[in-house]
Amino acid sequence: MAEITMLEAIRAALFExxxxxxxxxxxxxxxxxxxxxxxxxxxxxxxxGRERVIDTPISETAIVGAACGMSYLGLRPVVEMQFMxxxxxxxxxxxxxxxxxxxxxxxxxxxxxxxxxxGGVHGGPFHSASPEMHxxxxxxxxxxxxxxxxxxxxxxxxxxxxxxxxxxxxxxFLYRRIKQEVPAEDFTVPIGKAAVxxxxxxxxxxxxxxxxxxSLEAAAALAAEGIExxxxxxxxxxxxxxxxxxxxxxxxxxLLVVHEDTRTGGIAGEIAAIVCESAFEHLDGPIARVxxxxxxxxxxxPLEQRFLPNVEKVAAAARxxxxx
Amino acid sequence: xxxxxxxxxxxxxxxREQHLDLYYFMQLNRQxxxxxxxxxxQNKIVGGLYASLGQExxxxxxxxxxxxxDWLAPMIRNIGALLVKGxxxxxxxxxxxxxxxxxxxxxxxxxxxxxLKVRHVVSPISMLGDLIPVMTxxxxxxxxxxxxxxxxxxxxxxxxxxxxxxxxxxxxxTQRAPFVLVLENNQWAYSTPVAQQAPxxxxxxxxxxxxxxxxxxxxxDVMAVYAAAKSAVEQCRAxxxxxxxxxxxMRMRGHAQHDPAEYVPQAMFxxxxxxxxxxxxxxxxxxxxxxxxxxxxxxxARIERELDVDQKFAEESPMPPPELAEQGVYCDGCHTxxxxxxxxxQELLPPASSVEPVWKVTDFGAFVPSAPAAIAAAGRAxxxxxxxxxxxxxxxxxxxxxxxxxxxxxxxxxxxxxRAFERERLEKQEKHRKPFVKHRRDKRGKH
Numbered sequence: 001m002a003e004i005t006m007l008e009a010i011r012a013a014l015f016e017x018x019x020x021x022x023x024x025x026x027x028x029x030x031x032x033x034x035x036x037x038x039x040x041x042x043x044x045x046x047x048x049g050r051e052r053v054i055d056t057p058i059s060e061t062a063i064v065g066a067a068c069g070m071s072y073l074g075l076r077p078v079v080e081m082q083f084m085x086x087x088x089x090x091x092x093x094x095x096x097x098x099x100x101x102x103x104x105x106x107x108x109x110x111x112x113x114x115x116x117x118x119g120g121v122h123g124g125p126f127h128s129a130s131p132e133m134h135x136x137x138x139x140x141x142x143x144x145x146x147x148x149x150x151x152x153x154x155x156x157x158x159x160x161x162x163x164x165x166x167x168x169x170x171x172x173f174l175y176r177r178i179k180q181e182v183p184a185e186d187f188t189v190p191i192g193k194a195a196v197x198x199x200x201x202x203x204x205x206x207x208x209x210x211x212x213x214x215s216l217e218a219a220a221a222l223a224a225e226g227i228e229x230x231x232x233x234x235x236x237x238x239x240x241x242x243x244x245x246x247x248x249x250x251x252x253x254x255l256l257v258v259h260e261d262t263r264t265g266g267i268a269g270e271i272a273a274i275v276c277e278s279a280f281e282h283l284d285g286p287i288a289r290v291x292x293x294x295x296x297x298x299x300x301x302p303l304e305q306r307f308l309p310n311v312e313k314v315a316a317a318a319r320x321x322x323x324x
Numbered sequence: 325x326x327x328x329x330x331x332x333x334x335x336x337x338x339x340r341e342q343h344l345d346l347y348y349f350m351q352l353n354r355q356x357x358x359x360x361x362x363x364x365x366q367n368k369i370v371g372g373l374y375a376s377l378g379q380e381x382x383x384x385x386x387x388x389x390x391x392x393x394d395w396l397a398p399m400i401r402n403i404g405a406l407l408v409k410g411x412x413x414x415x416x417x418x419x420x421x422x423x424x425x426x427x428x429x430x431x432x433x434x435x436x437x438x439x440l441k442v443r444h445v446v447s448p449i450s451m452l453g454d455l456i457p458v459m460t461x462x463x464x465x466x467x468x469x470x471x472x473x474x475x476x477x478x479x480x481x482x483x484x485x486x487x488x489x490x491x492x493x494x495x496x497x498t499q500r501a502p503f504v505l506v507l508e509n510n511q512w513a514y515s516t517p518v519a520q521q522a523p524x525x526x527x528x529x530x531x532x533x534x535x536x537x538x539x540x541x542x543x544x545d546v547m548a549v550y551a552a553a554k555s556a557v558e559q560c561r562a563x564x565x566x567x568x569x570x571x572x573x574m575r576m577r578g579h580a581q582h583d584p585a586e587y588v589p590q591a592m593f594x595x596x597x598x599x600x601x602x603x604x605x606x607x608x609x610x611x612x613x614x615x616x617x618x619x620x621x622x623x624x625a626r627i628e629r630e631l632d633v634d635q636k637f638a639e640e641s642p643m644p645p646p647e648l649a650e651q652g653v654y655c656d657g658c659h660t661x662x663x664x665x666x667x668x669x670q671e672l673l674p675p676a677s678s679v680e681p682v683w684k685v686t687d688f689g690a691f692v693p694s695a696p697a698a699i700a701a702a703g704r705a706x707x708x709x710x711x712x713x714x715x716x717x718x719x720x721x722x723x724x725x726x727x728x729x730x731x732x733x734x735x736x737x738x739x740x741x742x743r744a745f746e747r748e749r750l751e752k753q754e755k756h757r758k759p760f761v762k763h764r765r766d767k768r769g770k771h
Contacts, residue, residue, distance in 0.1 A: 033683050045681040047678055049677035057491075061487060066458070069457070069460060069461025070465040073465035104432040
């Protein structure tokens with residue numbers, strides 16, 4: 001087993017799935033000859049050719065629409081958004097055409113829209129956003145957000161093989177910063193299943209994406225103070241693994257949700273509602289959340305740092321919660 | 325740009341039976357909608373009702389040019405195309421009446437339904453223009469799978485103002501997708517006249533900007549529509565890329581049944597009434613001795629019979645059970661996704677699929693005074709009182725001409741880690757260094 005980055009794991013999943021099934025095709029801006037803005041698709045064109053790796057015009061609506069049409073004929077297109085912020089340009093195709101297709105007229109849309117998301121790399125307001133909740137609010141879509149190289153490969157394979165449209169968020173801060181031993185052979189990670197990244201008894205920290213790593217660092221710091229936090233990595237936001245969240249809260253009796261996405265309408269609110277509905281008697285303290293600010297993601301490093309949750313903010317919130 | 329011509333009509337040879345088919349479908353389309361107007365007034369249509377009165381020749385003539393393997397996606401006024409593709413009046417009745425027996429079981433209404441497996445029809449959505457990229461993808465996938473299909477959809481004069489229209493048609497053009505876009509210019513987008521959508525006499529002119537072929541056709545002449553569509557479909561099937569087909573017609577009712585269309589000048593309705601596509605086609609059939617009064621009565625009676633049976637079926641059908649609302653958001657194995665491969669898969673797998681990942685750059689894109697620019701300049705100069713066209717600046721040095729055989733090859737991956745690119749860069753530098761140095765020495769020598 002080789003140690004590879006998350007970016008390489010995503011690339012490996014694409015190569016393996018395209019080799020396994022000629023119905024898998026890739027579309028996107030600059031993905032072929034150039035190999036993608038982040039080089040995720042580097043080498044794909046050389047191996048699979050222009051019919052399967054399609055460099056498109058700058059037309060997100062056309063890319064997603066065409067991928068939807070392709071999927072109606074039994075193909076499994078994988079669309080790259082150069083940055084997930086740009087998915088706003090094809091919001092209508094994704095939420096009205098693609099998401100409602102199976103419900104309205106029984107036409108499955110087996111496609112994946114994947115791309116880099118999230119902040120921490122000074123991308124400014126249009127290259128740093130976390131637009132996942134627009135789509136978690138859209139029945140018919142699945143929303144996946146891996147935090148490790150292993151999960152990225154296994155979840156992308158599951159997403160490609162799924163008969164439903166899957167939005168696959170890749171945190172760009174993690175692309176080359178995390179490394180992990182990932183099996184070279186075929187494996188999948190199921191969509192809709194969370195993972196316990198660190199067991200603990202005093203409180204539960206639920207997170208996803210890059211914030212899982214922030215939460216784990218905070219948990220390590222808290223452990224030194226005698227607070228044992230359980231860290232749950234959601235991995236999928238839609239469908240949400242309610243049982244994993246509820247099971248942990250029933251054990252620790254305290255819940256902190258951490259996400260980089262903005263606060264209002266972020267998934268913390270939904271998780272809090274689920275826990276109040278189904279595990280209220282088990283709570284020993286208020287449900288806490290550490291999130292991005294309710295602002296666009298600013299450009300200047302001190303501003304962006306202010307926007308983003310970090311280890312100190314998570315640890316401080318956990319300490320407060322642990323007092324109950 | 326080509327326009328519908330006698331030659332094209334001569335190429336569209338139809339048998340007598342096919343001629344009568346066209347009449348059957350147009351009349352079925354109209355009588356079905358007339359019945360639905362009555363049902364609407366009886367409150368049996370639960371939502372909106374959008375009529376295609378006066379536009380039947382466009383739906384029928386274009387869809388009739390397709391083969392069963394081809395794909396189409398209707399717009400709201402193309403139920404005629406659905407009938408041609410094999411859907412029955414009961415499908416339309418039940419859809420509008422939100423019955424459990426409808427193709428969508430009451431989850432969606434109107435013409436918002438389709439069939440992936442047999443009839444090859446994609447369901448539209450209410451947001452205009454979105455079907456254009458989707459059907460582009462259908463056309464691309466058909467080509468990819470070796471199916472030799474053509475994909476067709478419709479757009480109105482109003483819908484052509486959307487961004488999706490541009491993105492979709494441009495993508496189809498760059499892909500040379502076998503895709504026919506019928507621009508149904510019915511003069512009105514809800515209450516907005518066509519001139520408010522774009523200051524164009526002919527919307528087909530837009531094809532020039534996409535580098536694709538176009539035709540303009542009399543949308544109330546079903547034979548002309550069929551001939552133009554047939555020619556467009558053949559062009560697509562021959563691999564010559566997409567076609568924009570503008571059909572000039574008129575929406576003879578309001579946007580939907582609730583809209584009395586008082587914003588339309590009565591004289592306009594009066595004119596177009598004289599152009600009724602069914603009346604014109606009836607005259608055509610009589611003139612060409614393709615039928616007689618008895619045949620017409622026979623077809624009309626058949627239509628009435630079929631509509632009676634299907635309307636009764638719809639009215640007796642139940643509404644869906646409420647719990648259906650919660651079902652079917654996701655495909656949990658209820659459908660199998662399988663492509664119909666008509667070419668060897670090996671062609672699309674390495675090593676057969678492998679290519680040299682380079683762009684072929686065939687020209688440098690430099691400014692070259694072109695004929696259209698010269699004409700435009702002349703046009704300006706001809707206008708009385710207009711300033712003479714400015715003298716063009718000195719012509720830039722002509723860029724070298726590249727051929728398809730010897731294109732400029734751009735190395736793959738210009739990232740910092742790309743050693744090949746760095747090597748080529750250094751080689752180039754090396755090649756240019758010597759003459760440059762020599763030149764400098766020469767200069768120094770002169771001084």
